[in-house]
Amino acid sequence: MDHLDKLEAQSVYILREAYREFKSLCMLWSIGKDSTVMLWLARKAFFGHVPIPLVHIDTHFKIPEMIDYRDRIALEWNLNMIYGENREALDGKLTFPDGNTDRLTCCKYLKSEALKHTLSGEWPRYRMDHELQRYVVDEGKEPYTGVIVGVRADEEGSRSKERYFSPRDKDNVWDVGDQPPEFWNQFKTDFAPGTHVRVHPLLDWTELNIWEYIEREKIPVVSLYFNQGEGTRYRSLGCYPCTNPVNSESRTVPEILEELKSGRLSNIAERSGRAQDSEDGGLETLRRDGYM
Amino acid sequence: MNSGRAQMNIVIVGHVDHGKSTVIGRLLADTGTLPQGKLEAIRESCRRNSKPFEYAFLLDALKDEQAQGITIDLARCFFKTAARDYIIIDAPGHIEFLKNMITGASRAESALLVIDADEGIKENSKRHGQMVSMLGVKQVTVLANKMDLVDFSEDIFEKLKADYTAFLAQINVTPVSFIPVSAREGDNIASVSERMAWYKGATVLEQLDQFTSDKELHEKPFRFPVQDIYKFTRSNDDRRIVAGTVAAGSVKVGDEVLFLPSGKQSAIQSVESFNTLPKHVASAGEASGFTLSTQIYVRPGELMVKPSEPQPEVGSRFRVNLFWVGRAPMIRQKEYKLKLGSARATVKLAEICNTLDASDLTYSKSKQQIDCRDVGECILETSRPIAFDTTSASETTGRFVIVDNYEIAGGGVVVENLSAGESLLQQHIRDRENNWETGLVQLEQRAEANRHRAKFIVFTGAPGTGKRAVAKALEQGLFQNGMHAYYLGVANIDRGLDADVGSQSDSSGERLRRIGELSRILTDAGLIFITTIDDADDYDIETLKLLNEPNDILVVNLGENGFSRYQPDLQLQTFENLGDAVVQVAALLKAREIIIDYQI
Numbered sequence: 001m002d003h004l005d006k007l008e009a010q011s012v013y014i015l016r017e018a019y020r021e022f023k024s025l026c027m028l029w030s031i032g033k034d035s036t037v038m039l040w041l042a043r044k045a046f047f048g049h050v051p052i053p054l055v056h057i058d059t060h061f062k063i064p065e066m067i068d069y070r071d072r073i074a075l076e077w078n079l080n081m082i083y084g085e086n087r088e089a090l091d092g093k094l095t096f097p098d099g100n101t102d103r104l105t106c107c108k109y110l111k112s113e114a115l116k117h118t119l120s121g122e123w124p125r126y127r128m129d130h131e132l133q134r135y136v137v138d139e140g141k142e143p144y145t146g147v148i149v150g151v152r153a154d155e156e157g158s159r160s161k162e163r164y165f166s167p168r169d170k171d172n173v174w175d176v177g178d179q180p181p182e183f184w185n186q187f188k189t190d191f192a193p194g195t196h197v198r199v200h201p202l203l204d205w206t207e208l209n210i211w212e213y214i215e216r217e218k219i220p221v222v223s224l225y226f227n228q229g230e231g232t233r234y235r236s237l238g239c240y241p242c243t244n245p246v247n248s249e250s251r252t253v254p255e256i257l258e259e260l261k262s263g264r265l266s267n268i269a270e271r272s273g274r275a276q277d278s279e280d281g282g283l284e285t286l287r288r289d290g291y292m
Numbered sequence: 293m294n295s296g297r298a299q300m301n302i303v304i305v306g307h308v309d310h311g312k313s314t315v316i317g318r319l320l321a322d323t324g325t326l327p328q329g330k331l332e333a334i335r336e337s338c339r340r341n342s343k344p345f346e347y348a349f350l351l352d353a354l355k356d357e358q359a360q361g362i363t364i365d366l367a368r369c370f371f372k373t374a375a376r377d378y379i380i381i382d383a384p385g386h387i388e389f390l391k392n393m394i395t396g397a398s399r400a401e402s403a404l405l406v407i408d409a410d411e412g413i414k415e416n417s418k419r420h421g422q423m424v425s426m427l428g429v430k431q432v433t434v435l436a437n438k439m440d441l442v443d444f445s446e447d448i449f450e451k452l453k454a455d456y457t458a459f460l461a462q463i464n465v466t467p468v469s470f471i472p473v474s475a476r477e478g479d480n481i482a483s484v485s486e487r488m489a490w491y492k493g494a495t496v497l498e499q500l501d502q503f504t505s506d507k508e509l510h511e512k513p514f515r516f517p518v519q520d521i522y523k524f525t526r527s528n529d530d531r532r533i534v535a536g537t538v539a540a541g542s543v544k545v546g547d548e549v550l551f552l553p554s555g556k557q558s559a560i561q562s563v564e565s566f567n568t569l570p571k572h573v574a575s576a577g578e579a580s581g582f583t584l585s586t587q588i589y590v591r592p593g594e595l596m597v598k599p600s601e602p603q604p605e606v607g608s609r610f611r612v613n614l615f616w617v618g619r620a621p622m623i624r625q626k627e628y629k630l631k632l633g634s635a636r637a638t639v640k641l642a643e644i645c646n647t648l649d650a651s652d653l654t655y656s657k658s659k660q661q662i663d664c665r666d667v668g669e670c671i672l673e674t675s676r677p678i679a680f681d682t683t684s685a686s687e688t689t690g691r692f693v694i695v696d697n698y699e700i701a702g703g704g705v706v707v708e709n710l711s712a713g714e715s716l717l718q719q720h721i722r723d724r725e726n727n728w729e730t731g732l733v734q735l736e737q738r739a740e741a742n743r744h745r746a747k748f749i750v751f752t753g754a755p756g757t758g759k760r761a762v763a764k765a766l767e768q769g770l771f772q773n774g775m776h777a778y779y780l781g782v783a784n785i786d787r788g789l790d791a792d793v794g795s796q797s798d799s800s801g802e803r804l805r806r807i808g809e810l811s812r813i814l815t816d817a818g819l820i821f822i823t824t825i826d827d828a829d830d831y832d833i834e835t836l837k838l839l840n841e842p843n844d845i846l847v848v849n850l851g852e853n854g855f856s857r858y859q860p861d862l863q864l865q866t867f868e869n870l871g872d873a874v875v876q877v878a879a880l881l882k883a884r885e886i887i888i889d890y891q892i
Contacts, residue, residue: 047529183398
């Protein structure tokens with residue numbers, strides 16, 4: 001087994017463990033490369049099927065290609081696709097692009113709050129109806145007790161402190177200082193009523209591993225990751241008002257691999273194009289509050 | 293990490309301030325792993341602040357950068373030698389971080405244990421030595437650090453070596469080697485120390501490269517903990533796949549396989565995978581899946597092995613070495629949840645043989661509980677048998693964790709199968725029956741007056757097979773024939789008798805015990821006592837049978853038979869016609885001379 005085989009086997013084990021132990025389980029799909037690799041790993045784990053609902057938090061400020069890609073893959077791979085949103089904030093225009101909040105508050109409303117209430121089932125969930133080929137209001141209101149998230153330890157400081165199975169309390173709060181032990185391949189799969197567990201199958205993967213795997217498995221990813229002739233490409237995807245591309249000539253996956261190995265991007269953080277990270281507190285504050 | 297290069301996880305442990313960070317800083321510096329100018333910058337900063345330069349500062353500076361000012365609790369650093377890439381897991385030396393130390397060390401293949409030669413063996417030198425060994429880290433090298441503070445004395449090194457070797461021998465650990473080093477000065481880290489010419493062994497880097505990475509799992513007997521059984525019917529997929537990760541050995545299409553503890557047998561029909569070339573073999577480390585040549589009912593948690601190879605143990609009572617990190621102590625009488633491989637079982641602490649209190653390093657044979665940070669040898673008993681290996685065989689199938697109040701609170705390794713002895717349940721029933729107080733009315737007199745005998749009737753089968761409807765119809769039929777029958781809905785117990793047990797997943801053993809105790813009382817009262825249990829297996833019935841003693845049990849199964857060896861007294865179809873079902877049960881009761889006659 002090479003290093004990708006080992007990473008794949010560990011992620012598959014974690015996904016199967018989560019599927020076995022959590023009756024009400026979902027997988028967050030941000031449409032980015034990491035969670036798309038995770039979705040592919042689910043197809044590996046379940047032999048071509050994806051028996052877990054995919055949840056996307058739609059801020060309605062996503063780059064349009066992302067939503068086209070989401071719905072095309074959902075239909076093609078027969079996914080149980082669900083999205084949630086913060087209707088109140090959107091209707092009230094309480095957003096950064098509308099000029100009514102700062103970036104972090106906008107993230108809090110459109111992502112953290114929408115995520116929290118979509119997971120708990122308090123706000124409507126919209127499910128892709130494969131016959132109608134459009135979204136309908138989902139009947140299911142059961143809270144999800146297991147939430148699979150595609151974070152990687154190498155992305156950013158706070159994410160390197162995660163366990164594979166990480167408990168969150170009722171208010172989605174993460175107690176970083178006192179985490180349960182995790183040894184061998186036995187994880188925290190028991191949880192008290194009212195709490196939920198975040199599951200992180202990609203914790204040991206690096207940005208390079210992700211692209212190596214996309215290349216090996218020929219996984220389709222959004223075209224925004226590639227230079228379309230402008231001399232720029234996105235390295236991390238988000239909402240268009242707050243996400244900037246990096247200067248890069250890479251037009252294909254092998255060219256991205258070449259670029260990463262060359263070290264040209266080694267002094268630039270992967271999420272540096274994500275403007276909310278550089279505001280006061282940044283991602284750590286958002287994550288304590290329930291952000292992915 | 294580069295593709296294709298060998299990689300090894302190492303953990304560096306030891307007492308606080310014995311020099312772990314300095315060793316790491318030195319390894320990074322001497323292997324040329326540091327970013328350019330980093331070392332000079334730290335030296336310069338030390339000079340400005342009139343502090344002596346220490347390699348530990350370097351590590352702190354690197355961590356800070358990596359963490360953006362947040363203290364990392366399980367940091368990783370990377371360095372490489374000509375032989376391979378290393379990932380150092382820095383395990384905190386402070387006792388408060390024992391949970392993090394364990395989490396880190398359990399992922400390591402080898403360990404460096406650092407002891408301050410000047411200060412000598414301390415609390416965590418011993419505790420970590422024992423933890424690392426129990427966590428299955430096979431290769432441990434001890435670094436006698438700060439040799440510069442003891443004038444590079446061979447005598448002091450030899451004394452420390454002798455003392456620590458003696459301690460390790462008590463816990464059956466043999467270290468790979470002892471190396472005298474001065475991490476601060478660089479002696480014997482990457483280069484041979486001229487100041488310790490008396491030492492002829494390897495430097496730390498040479499020793500690391502000599503550690504073997506391959507655990508030779510492929511050559512061991514095949515072990516496949518069944519993680520789950522999948523049948524995804526979407527898109528007309530009719531495969532029934534036994535899924536899991538191969539823990540040891542390998543298996544190929546056509547091989548005979550045996551499931552334990554159920555004892556069921558079949559053969560591998562196919563090796564399943566998604567988006568790969570067709571596979572015919574699965575080996576250690578692979579997350580795989582199989583279809584079987586025959587349709588057998590297998591549950592998650594069983595261990596799939598090859599009947600042609602050395603077999604694992606099967607049992608419910610075993611001697612273990614265990615460490616405890618739970619908030620509450622581990623006590624007898626309480627039910628915990630045990631997770632071993634893919635098996636889950638209710639477990640109780642049966643006996644404490646020996647404990648080591650690492651705070652004063654004393655062994656005790658008289659402790660009544662296992663406290664946080666204790667390491668103990670004890671006897672555990674599960675409510676039903678599980679398959680496992682003792683430490684010498686496969687690791688995955690010999691290690692377990694214990695869950696208390698939703699948290700992993702302890703872990704350990706199985707040392708010996710003790711299943712031949714009398715179980716806690718058998719002891720309990722012997723004790724109960726010896727002290728059972730009877731009234732003046734004999735069971736036989738009741739039977740004569742009632743015109744039927746007492747019986748405990750259990751309906752089982754998968755959920756949604758119509759068990760309750762049949763059970764209620766039977767109660768009604770018997771009642772209309774003048775008999776004393778009583779149907780108990782198990783949900784009533786959940787809200788009543790079991791209200792104190794709660795909905796915890798590790799309480800199934802206690803629930804079953806209460807149903808069994810209830811049956812003992814109600815059959816003693818002369819009743820035909822009827823209830824239902826979802827998906828009972830051999831051991832559930834065995835337990836109920838024991839608890840109901842000296843009275844009798846009758847088992848009716850509806851739908852697919854989930855038992856492995858146990859033969860139910862009667863087999864019915866799913867949603868069998870109620871009248872027919874009742875007639876069949878009544879006919880059986882008559883044949884067994886429980887009732888005399890039954891009129892429709």
